[in-house]
Amino acid sequence: MKTKNSDKEQPNNPLHGVKLAEILQYLVSEYGWKELGAIIKINSFNNNPTIKSSLKFLRKTPWARTKVENLYLKSIQK
Template sequence: MTQAKDPLHGITLAAMLTELQAHYGWEGLAERIDIRCFKSEPSIKSSLTFLRRTPWAREKVETLFVRLRDGRG
């Protein structure tokens, strides 16, 4: 995949999470992605720590972000 076609190129995980949280709120994120860091005392910092260590969860966040940007979220 080339960088020009990669929808995530140049976008940090923090930026993705901030935009998703602003759009869906923590409750909406927890409904869409069933992970505890979105349900129990959620914060950007704790969520980033978890997502950076958990590839499957990060992939779900990236997929949701791409869907939101494409108008399918």
């Protein structure tokens, strides 16, 4: 049976408990869509960007999600 204390389950995962939507909202507020699209070449960041369309793409595309998560980790460690 799993415990409800998720910190014990993944103590070394800095993304544990952080939703993809929260990550994306943080990056958009930090960089803006234009700069985010320049850093990570994803159409949903460059052409009529929305949180909803970007989340849909990121959930289906592992390489893009990894790039977004890595940028988030670098950004919060500044």
